[in-house]
Amino acid sequence: xxxxxxxxxxxxxxxxxxxxxxxxxxxxxxxxxxxxxxxxxxxxxxxxxxxxxxxxxxxxxxxxxxxxxxxxxxxxxxxxxxxxxxxxxxxxxxxxxxxxxxxxxxxxxxxxxxxxxxxxxxxxxxxxxxxxxxxxxxxxxxxxxxxxxxxxxxxxxxxxxxxxxxxxxxxxxxxxxxxxxxxxxxxxxxxxxxxxxxxxxxxxxxxxxxxxxxxxxxxxxxxxxxxxxx
Amino acid sequence: xxxxxxxxxxxxxxxxxxxxxxxxxxxxxxxxxxxxxxxxxxxxxxxxxxxxxxxxxxxxxxxxxxxxxxxxxxxxxxxxxxxxxxxxxxxxxxxxxxxxxxxxxxxxxxxxxxxxxxxxxxxxxxxxxxxxxxxxxxxxxxxxxxxxxxxxxxxxxxxxxxxxxxxxxxxxxxxxxxxxxxxxxxxxxxxxxxxxxxxxxxxxxxxxxxxxxxxxxxxxxxxxxxxxxxxxxxxxxxxxxxxxxxxxxxxxxxxxxxxxxxxxxxxxxxxxxxxxxxxxxxxxxxxxxxxxxxxxxxxxxxxxxxxxxxxxxxxxxxxxxxxxxxxxxxxxxxxxxxxxxxxxxxxxxxxxxxxxxxxxxxxxxxxxxxxxxxxxxxxxxxxxxxxxxxxxxxxxxxxxxxxxx
Numbered sequence: 001x002x003x004x005x006x007x008x009x010x011x012x013x014x015x016x017x018x019x020x021x022x023x024x025x026x027x028x029x030x031x032x033x034x035x036x037x038x039x040x041x042x043x044x045x046x047x048x049x050x051x052x053x054x055x056x057x058x059x060x061x062x063x064x065x066x067x068x069x070x071x072x073x074x075x076x077x078x079x080x081x082x083x084x085x086x087x088x089x090x091x092x093x094x095x096x097x098x099x100x101x102x103x104x105x106x107x108x109x110x111x112x113x114x115x116x117x118x119x120x121x122x123x124x125x126x127x128x129x130x131x132x133x134x135x136x137x138x139x140x141x142x143x144x145x146x147x148x149x150x151x152x153x154x155x156x157x158x159x160x161x162x163x164x165x166x167x168x169x170x171x172x173x174x175x176x177x178x179x180x181x182x183x184x185x186x187x188x189x190x191x192x193x194x195x196x197x198x199x200x201x202x203x204x205x206x207x208x209x210x211x212x213x214x215x216x217x218x219x220x221x222x223x224x225x226x227x228x229x230x
Numbered sequence: 231x232x233x234x235x236x237x238x239x240x241x242x243x244x245x246x247x248x249x250x251x252x253x254x255x256x257x258x259x260x261x262x263x264x265x266x267x268x269x270x271x272x273x274x275x276x277x278x279x280x281x282x283x284x285x286x287x288x289x290x291x292x293x294x295x296x297x298x299x300x301x302x303x304x305x306x307x308x309x310x311x312x313x314x315x316x317x318x319x320x321x322x323x324x325x326x327x328x329x330x331x332x333x334x335x336x337x338x339x340x341x342x343x344x345x346x347x348x349x350x351x352x353x354x355x356x357x358x359x360x361x362x363x364x365x366x367x368x369x370x371x372x373x374x375x376x377x378x379x380x381x382x383x384x385x386x387x388x389x390x391x392x393x394x395x396x397x398x399x400x401x402x403x404x405x406x407x408x409x410x411x412x413x414x415x416x417x418x419x420x421x422x423x424x425x426x427x428x429x430x431x432x433x434x435x436x437x438x439x440x441x442x443x444x445x446x447x448x449x450x451x452x453x454x455x456x457x458x459x460x461x462x463x464x465x466x467x468x469x470x471x472x473x474x475x476x477x478x479x480x481x482x483x484x485x486x487x488x489x490x491x492x493x494x495x496x497x498x499x500x501x502x503x504x505x506x507x508x509x510x511x512x513x514x515x516x517x518x519x520x521x522x523x524x525x526x527x528x529x530x531x532x533x534x535x536x537x538x539x540x541x542x543x544x545x546x547x548x549x550x551x552x553x554x555x556x557x558x559x560x561x562x563x564x565x566x567x568x569x570x571x572x573x574x575x576x577x578x579x580x581x582x583x584x585x586x587x588x589x590x591x592x593x594x595x596x597x598x599x600x601x602x603x604x605x606x607x608x609x610x611x612x613x614x615x616x617x618x619x620x621x622x623x624x625x626x627x628x629x630x631x632x633x634x635x
Contacts, residue, residue, distance in 0.1 A: 085541060088536065088541055092538070095537075097534075097537050097538075101530070103534040105246070107249040107252050107253050112241045115241045116246070116535070116538065118240070119242050119540075119544075120243070120540040120541070120544045121539040
């Protein structure tokens with residue numbers, strides 16, 4: 001995708017969960033454009049719908065209604081939900097994910113964890129040496145270590161390296177610093193900003209931390225499933 | 231250099247699956263132990279199934295004849311004769327030979343005369359000695375597989391010479407050149423041969439020329455049994471049916487003897503196979519439980535793997551591989567154990583069964599090992615289906631939803 005071209009175009013995205021007879025509107029008619037190379041942070045109180053929104057944008061979930069285009073291609077138009085396999089095919093090409101928990105495989109080394117996505121799929125353009133990514137993230141001396149031998153910040157950086165190894169177009173980071181202290185949180189924030197500035201990677205960041213949110217180009221504030229600001 | 235190394239590094243689904251098993255080493259080891267024991271029991275049982283029948287066939291083939299004709303009601307086993315105290319002998323006239331030989335299925339026959347004698351010097355309170363009168367012209371040729379420890383067969387049709395079975399010689403403490411006395415007749419026989427151990431009733435028998443025994447016991451022209459060797463191409467059942475028409479004789483078919491023994495043993499086999507089946511079922515449940523627990527424990531991790539781009543089939547394959555690895559390691563170890571303990575298993579079975587043939591009862595070989603490994607692998611593939619299917623259905627969203635907004 002070329003710079004400034006639309007990476008994501010969401011129109012009227014709505015997600016309704018049913019709990020018995022009760023309907024819960026988690027995302028309520030959100031329309032949003034994300035340009036390639038943009039760094040957007042999503043903030044809002046708990047239950048505001050930011051994780052649900054990022055899950056829909058990242059093809060981890062289907063919306064109840066609305067439409068979503070990725071790189072100009074319609075992947076969801078509200079008429080029908082995508083199957084798990086269809087969502088997987090989009091995910092493996094377009095997205096890299098980082099979560100609050102690192103989900104590293106404890107029996108694999110740092111390098112093996114980073115290379116794990118290649119066990120399932122390798123993009124043609126994913127020719128970057130994983131060692132370059134690990135060096136950039138300051139993990140080049142830790143390649144043979146197991147996750148239990150790393151600090152929380154290092155584990156999250158391994159998770160970032162794993163998300164980057166298949167050269168995603170968009171990096172989704174859902175509370176990536178939720179398990180880290182403030183110093184480590186800012187370090188991770190710096191890593192995300194560097195990736196955005198150096199590689200032009202599109203980054204969507206969900207956080208409770210206003211200081212971390214401030215490093216993005218744009219901040220989208222959510223309240224009761226709607227965009228309140230941004 | 232470093233760049234090349236990292237680029238060349240690879241990890242595949244199978245390596246991930248194998249390393250996953252190392253996560254809970256004790257649990258993995260216990261599961262393998264269950265499969266190991268089941269595979270051992272299964273291999274030993276299959277080996278016994280083959281070995282017993284083959285040993286029995288060998289024993290029956292070693293009898294040298296396929297059909298035995300005795301006078302009606304006459305015991306044909308030396309052991310039965312001894313249990314009855316040497317009584318109950320019935321006789322057939324030698325004229326019956328012509329009636330047997332007229333059938334085209336008959337290749338050759340050999341007559342036998344069994345006599346049981348009470349010997350007061352045998353053991354502490356005396357005992358029964360079994361004398362078998364045989365024809366030196368036909369009997370040695372029919373039982374050509376009999377080996378001698380000392381000496382050889384008597385050559386003359388009528389002579390006071392004897393050949394002792396291995397155990398009879400041990401019991402009587404006789405060697406070639408010694409004499410053996412029939413106390414109640416006060417007749418002596420010279421020992422000209424001692425047979426090597428055969429594991430059959432021949433071991434306890436004293437062989438003498440049939441003509442001599444007939445005269446010594448005043449049974450001229452009479453026999454207790456006629457052994458019949460059937461032509462290879464002939465139908466034994468057809469011959470047996472023809473022989474049933476002869477008056478006052480009973481036809482003992484070795485095939486029937488084998489069937490009777492096999493049906494007796496089959497009861498024991500069914501019991502042991504049931505135990506093996508239960509052991510295998512427990513092992514299968516152990517495998518399912520281990521892998522399913524491992525799937526539940528890694529629920530979030532599997533979800534993340536799917537978010538990386540793993541398709542349901544990739545996850546299915548990964549979990550299935552874990553099951554197969556457990557089963558192959560356990561199965562191979564169990565097969566190894568059955569090879570190592572086959573002699574011990576043989577001894578154990580001999581103690582358990584009322585009758586066992588002489589050869590090796592448990593035959594464990596390469597083809598059996600492959601069969602067992604195939605069975606264990608099939609069990610592994612089957613028992614891995616459900617956990618692998620459950621894992622393949624994990625949705626990444628379900629696994630990360632716990633993080634909430």
